[in-house]
Amino acid sequence: MSNKLIEIAVTVNGKSLERRVPPRMLLSDFLRHELHLTGTHVGCEHGVCGACNVEVDGKTARSCLMFAVQAEGAIINTVESLGTIAKLHPLQQAFWEKHGLQCGFCTPGMLMTAKELLAANPNPTREEVTEAISGNLCRCTGYQTIVDAVMSAAEAMRNSEVTPS
């Protein structure tokens, strides 16, 4: 039974990288342990909690349900791609302002899932937000304020959009 390493080339948060990984390494562990991108959280490791959601080729994926070898050639964005301390992403700003987190464990997955929702649907209803985050568990059960935050971010993002002349 082999632990033979396989060479992969991926683009993570805009940086092209090459690494050698064993096939059994989960994408979540690759991001955290190999790339030290610890913003992606690992909750359940069987695809239930959504804390490890990242963007793979433009769509969210459970990074605990993908092997790093499968990411060969992929473009991956993690929560670290969103904003900086000095310049938060509108979603991060709204989660802060609307108390969209208590312990913060589910937050990276919530943010990446909400980003996917707002890209497809910039003006969602509360029901649509609830549906979108239904695969993300908040262990503090702070769902109401998470929905508030996503609604608030959606509005901020709509208002900040430059209308094409």
Next chain:
Amino acid sequence: MKPAPFEYVRPGTLEEALRLLAEQSGEAKLIAGGQSLVPMMNFRLARPELLIDINSLAALDYHRRDGDVLAIGALARHATLSASALVRSLCPLVTEAYRHVAHGTVRNRGTLCGNLCHADPASEMPAVMLVLGATLVLRSARGERRVAASDFFTGLYSTVVKPDEMLIEVRIPVTAVSCGHGFAEVSARKGDYAMTLVASTLDIRGGRIYAAALAYAGVSDRALRMVALESRLVSQVPSQALFNEVAEAAAHSIDVGEDQHADRAYRSDLIRTLTPRALAQAAASIAT
């Protein structure tokens, strides 16, 4: 919560994938979306020695009309199928049932064919395939065979797929215009596997039921199509009383299982409650 070591290959053609399956010496597994397989590997309930990743076989990522059939390829993702106008127009029950299938992020990667091969007893799509009379196309290096959905599922997480075979296409007959569809499910949380679900179609002509299909999941070791109950519906005038009678008969005739989520009595009650809902929805959904 980490999978056991395995070898990994990513074939570039279907022929190569089938050759790898045929030549395996130990246990090989195909991986498409991996949304059921990887959790089982993480728990070490599955320990394949070789993982054959079919995600490069882009030619299998399709769904299209083929005569009187909706043909869905091995790499068609749940997210694509659930949003497809073609699927909605040809087989609306599939679209309806997708409202209950997992969550957006899981649907992004998960595939219909992978879901059917996983054969979870509480999954939506096996019941839908039974009701719609789908045919599953299995290919191996030895050749190809077609299996009716009613012969495909053999038990808990079990199907007729042989170790060297791959489910390459699902073929679903296009739903007749005179045919309505209904789907009702109760699960602990949105997107979870069903405690009980009911899928049905009713073909109503001249005010009477011309043909009926009724299937359940979440109640036994596999999805069940209830042919004897369907015959009770045929040639009757659809009514709430008739649907209640069939629901009662279903609750009596299904030997329901129980688990930590729901005991037998509760599951039987769900059958009594959800059956008339699904049938009434089917009757009401017929285009007039």
